[in-house]
Amino acid sequence: MDETQIISSLVEQQRKLVFTMLVNGLEYPVESFSVEHSQTPVTKPTLRGGVYFSNLKEFTIKAKFLGTALSPVLSKTMLGPNIDFEKIKFLTSIELDGSKKRLAVVANLINYVQRGNGLELNLIVVGTELSD
Numbered sequence: 001m002d003e004t005q006i007i008s009s010l011v012e013q014q015r016k017l018v019f020t021m022l023v024n025g026l027e028y029p030v031e032s033f034s035v036e037h038s039q040t041p042v043t044k045p046t047l048r049g050g051v052y053f054s055n056l057k058e059f060t061i062k063a064k065f066l067g068t069a070l071s072p073v074l075s076k077t078m079l080g081p082n083i084d085f086e087k088i089k090f091l092t093s094i095e096l097d098g099s100k101k102r103l104a105v106v107a108n109l110i111n112y113v114q115r116g117n118g119l120e121l122n123l124i125v126v127g128t129e130l131s132d
Contacts, residue, residue, distance in 0.1 A: 018093075023074075026073070032063070059125035060125070062120065071112075071119065074119070078109050087108070103129070109122075
């Protein structure tokens, strides 16, 4: 099963899955998670800022967390204050080809905002890791 098929299955099943975010070796429970295939603001595939490649359409994640304790951790993962993106993983169990698999969705953090009593993260999917 290729990566696009895995992510397509994730899109179909996302409402019934439970996610945990893994960053800097620590796990954080995800309050809500959505992934979709969306248009990017480029007219052709391009290297953005000399750092990462962007296609015309990419899978994007919106993840919400309760509380703001993540904020100092997240500022260390974004491009801008740092010269590299820190990879962030979202862990879940998913049904693929009739069996449960452990899925890690690897993403780069684009931005995050504080909303009420929590944080909302926007990320671009850069890969997946599948295991039994």
